[in-house]
Amino acid sequence: MSQQAADAIRDTSAPAPSESPGTADRPADRAPDAPEEVRHAVGLMADRARTASRALARADRDWKDRGLHAIAASLDARRAQVIAANREDVAREREAGMGGALLDRLRLDDARVDALIAALRELAGLPDPVGTVVRGQTLPNGLRLRQVHVPMGVVGAIYEARPNVTVDIAGLALKSGNAVLLRGGSAAAATNRALLHLIRDALHGVGLPADAVQSVDEYGREGANALMAARGKVDVLIPRGGRSLIQAVVRNATVPVIETGEGNVHIFLDESASADTAVPILLNAKTQRPSVCNTVETLLIHPRCAAAPAVLRELSRSGVRLHADERARAIAGDVPTVPATEEDWATEYMDLDLAVAVVDDLDAALEHIRRWSTGHTEAILTNDLANAERFIAEVDSAAVIVNASTRFTDGGQLGLGAEVGISTQKMHARGPMGLRELTTTKWIVQGDGHVRS
Amino acid sequence: MSQQAADAIRDTSAPAPSESPGTADRPADRAPDAPEEVRHAVGLMADRARTASRALARADRDWKDRGLHAIAASLDARRAQVIAANREDVAREREAGMGGALLDRLRLDDARVDALIAALRELAGLPDPVGTVVRGQTLPNGLRLRQVHVPMGVVGAIYEARPNVTVDIAGLALKSGNAVLLRGGSAAAATNRALLHLIRDALHGVGLPADAVQSVDEYGREGANALMAARGKVDVLIPRGGRSLIQAVVRNATVPVIETGEGNVHIFLDESASADTAVPILLNAKTQRPSVCNTVETLLIHPRCAAAPAVLRELSRSGVRLHADERARAIAGDVPTVPATEEDWATEYMDLDLAVAVVDDLDAALEHIRRWSTGHTEAILTNDLANAERFIAEVDSAAVIVNASTRFTDGGQLGLGAEVGISTQKMHARGPMGLRELTTTKWIVQGDGHVRS
Incomplete structure (x- = not known):
């Protein structure tokens, strides 16, 4: 590090740290290097x-679409193999104690394979x-x-x-x-191996490079650590x-990360x-x-909202725990409720649970949201134009409704086509990420001997 | 961490790491936590x-522009103070052995203060x-x-x-x-203190919050470390x-970083x-x-380029070491040269030095660029349309010319107005970053009782 650089991040009056700082100072929650x-x-x-x-970047749309159709066809043809491999994974993980939603998400059956094929074709x-x-223009100098x-x-x-996700992200x-390096977790190892194999064969079959889709799963957690550290290469x-x-x-990656989902x-x-x-x-x-992530988790109520009792009653009738x-x-x-604690304001239930609070007014609602929101989506139901405008202007979330x-915060619903995820960060992409968000840009400058004056 | 999450980044068959992994495994080159x-x-x-x-986000353009003019006026009025503080910094650093370009960049004189004032007004x-x-649209459902x-x-x-940079970034x-937290380095401490003071006074004077511009310099390197770790707050x-x-x-930040400049x-x-x-x-x-970063550092020459001898001769005549x-x-x-070593291909001289290599053809030029480029700017001089098109398509840099x-890779030259820096990364912003690249986006969705079907 140059003296200047060192100066900017440390105070020169402080003792200079050694190249290998004492272990007592090290952050304790970062993963070790692979x-x-x-x-x-x-x-x-x-x-x-x-x-x-590089080959993919030069491939035209027709060629890439032939690749997508080839993966779909290959998945259709080899579905028995994929489902058999998945049974292996499911059996092993069930044995190891996995159950419920986790086991369900791991499972791949005929209907789910059909859905994957349909998504590839879409x-x-x-x-x-x-x-x-x-954007583009011709400058005054030509x-x-x-x-x-x-x-x-x-x-x-x-x-x-x-x-x-293996098929989804590859597509x-x-x-x-883009070429992609996958780390899919060992619970789905057999299924992912079968999928990777057929995806690579399909790419090869249409003359696209098989190495456009690879997996680091064979290196387990060390593979994930190496992937997170491969700045400049990924x-x-x-x-x-x-x-x-x-x-x-x-916390661990030096490769730039796009955060999604919370x-x-x-x-x-x-x-x-209005109740209507x-x-x-x-x-x-x-x-x-x-x-899913765009489901509402907290309802904030104005003290004089006449629609509130009907809303709570209907939610409860639909099986929602308030x-x-x-x-x-x-x-x-007399609508059944359980008492809320502060923890409820922070909880993303992802289930038929809803936190409910009465707030004094719009200001108090905005304050509650500022404190507890993850910046994904917030909505106001109102007939007051000034309040709607303030809510739009002051809520700092990816989507304001x-x-x-x-539920409209979704790439498909908002007309973006396929969705990579929903970004809750502010850099690069915010909100539903479509295909465009998997690209960067390049400036192309063409002159006839132009020099800068 | 949930079992599923843990599974994705580690192999469950490997021994689970303890919450505080052994020090032998820790990355050695990360800064300690503050x-x-x-x-x-x-x-x-x-x-x-x-x-x-939040106040800034709601301030209209006129108000923010009044703030910029107030900072300019305040800088003009207090220039004697600022320059005196700068003399202190320069004297102390010269004493401590700083010299040359570093000392020159630290210096603030009347002409430089004038330039800062002009930039603020611009x-x-x-x-x-x-x-x-x-983008925006009305969906089929209204x-x-x-x-x-x-x-x-x-x-x-x-x-x-x-x-x-203190004035520049604040503006x-x-x-x-945006509000900004600055870490300017201890060598410029007195100057930055004087600048910070007048900027905050100017903001306050037009009714904008002074805390829109703050500095962590008082905490030295620990302040920089804390700033880099303030994910979610910065x-x-x-x-x-x-x-x-x-x-x-x-390497050290968990806050998202935009890389600039190399x-x-x-x-x-x-x-x-043609030589012309x-x-x-x-x-x-x-x-x-x-x-500066858009100056050429390596010249690659086609073996049969007739213009090459004239180019080398004129560069040498202009004082460039080849x-x-x-x-x-x-x-x-007979044009004077020094022998190039592999190190020259990697060097950003930022001086009157130029690495020169003869490459067999366009493919070899592309290969050399792939190996050594930092992804900032590359140019081709040619009259061959196919070669120009291949160069545009295959060079993976922020600007291809x-x-x-x-020298045209510059926010001002490309019509972006003020420049924050030139991003050499692919996320969020690539190439010259203007004001737009300091913003994110928000989706605003307006309905009349719409539900998702």
Whole structure:
């Protein structure tokens, strides 16, 4: 490190740290570096991915779409093999104690294979983000400028034991012209091996490089660590899964990460909200698919909202457990509730549970949201224009909704086509990420001997 | 961490690591965490910045521009104080052995203060990026969508001892509606203190929150470490400085970082390049301002390029030291050269030095660029359309230039107005970053009781 650089991040009057600082000072919750041989092997894998990405970047849309259709056909033809491999994984994990939703997400049956095939074919029907011009002009000096979308290059994906993500991410990466390195978790190892094999065969069959899709699973957790540390070789890392997975990747990766998914979503029922709109919206936002990130988790109620009792009654009738504060319990009357604690405001239930609080006014609602929101989606139900405008302006979330269900925060619903995930960070992509968000841009400058004056 | 999350990043068959892994496994080159009291203090500072950022996000363009003019006026009125504080810094650092370009960059004189004032006034004249609509539509179901640019919120800046950056970043942040936390390095401490004071007074004077601009310098290197670790409180970190500063920030920060600046820039002189365009372009690209990142550092020559001898002769006549490989020395004839080693291909001289290599053909030029480029800017000088197209398609850099000087990779030149830096990464922003790149987006969804079906 140069003296200047060192100066900027340390105070020169403080004692200079040694190159290897004392262990007492080290952050305790970062993953250890992967052993040299694993880093080397993953590095070589990334180099092959880079070479493959160059071919993909030059492949036109027709060619990439042929690749997607070939993967779909291959998955159809080899479905028996894939499902057999999945049975192996499911049996082993059940034996090891996995159950419930986890085991369900691991399972791949005929219907789910059909859904994957349909998604690949739909992806082939979407426009190609590569080559789209962001902006362009001819400068007064005659220089021609354009900024165009180009693939990122090499994308890394770290996800939990959901084998459908393997096909999903491989398809999205291919369509956007990127090579991908996968880390799918050992619980789905047999299924992912079978899928990887057929995807690579399909790519090869249409003349695209098989190394566009590779997996580091053979190196286990060391492979994941090496992937997170492969800055310069991997352009972006997308973790898909629960909060703890995503936080572990954010904490450990030097490769840039796009955070997705966490949604502690709020709806504010303003004084002027009518039961006619509020009841259907709350039922839709809470009960349509409670396990996903755009489902509502906290309802905030204006003390004089006449629609509130009906809303609570209908939610309860639909099987929603209401975790209500004292004032909300008073509104609920004989509708069953459980007392809310502060923990409820922070909880993303992802189930038929809803935290309910009465807040004094719009200001108090905004304050509650600022404190507890994860920045995914918040909605206001109101007939007051000034309050709607303030809510839009002051809520700092990826999506701000007026008088509609929070379930609309979704790439498909918002017209983006396929969805990579929903980003809750502010860099690069915010909210639903489509194919375009898997690209970067390049400035192309064309002159006739132009020099800068 | 949930079992599923743990599974995805480690192999469950491997022994589970303890919560505090053995010190032997820890990465040795990460900065230690800042002490709790510094993290707490910087956290409170970030909270005040967040509150200030909310006021800034709602301030209209006129108000922010009044703030910029007030800072300019205040800098003008207190220039004697600022320059006196700077003399203190310069004297102390000269005493401590600083010299040359470093000492020059630290210095602030009347002319430089004038330049800062002019830049602030120019910034006030630029359009406001906040509120610009990225895309929008009304869906078939009547839902109204728009994705608009909004400020990031809280920006962190870590830079070397260049006090002009303090004013520069404060102005850019204000115009884009962001609050900023600065870490300017102890060498410029007195100057930065004087600047911070007058900036905050100026903001206060027009009714904008003074806490929109704060500094962590009082905590020295611990302040920088705390800033880098303030994920969730600081939205983005922009390091400005040399390679080692930027790499240290990238390695240590959990806050998302935008990498800027490193430019190992190439020009490929194709067979069909004419001396009429090649000579002025090379002279411009190398000699106009050799210390900046868009200056050319390596010239690659096609073996049959007739213009090459004239180009080398004119570069040498202009004082450029040519670090040439064997074949390039043969072309140079009696033009003085020094032998190039592999290190020259990797070097960003930022001086009147140029590495020169003869490459077999366009493929070899592309291969050389792939190996050594930092992804900033590369140019081809050619009259061959197919080669120009291949160069544009296959070079993976922020800017790809045909028949013009590499000096055009610059926010001002490309019409972006003020420049935050030149990003050499692919996430969020690539190439010159203007005010728009200091914003994120928000989806605004408006319905009339819409639910998802």
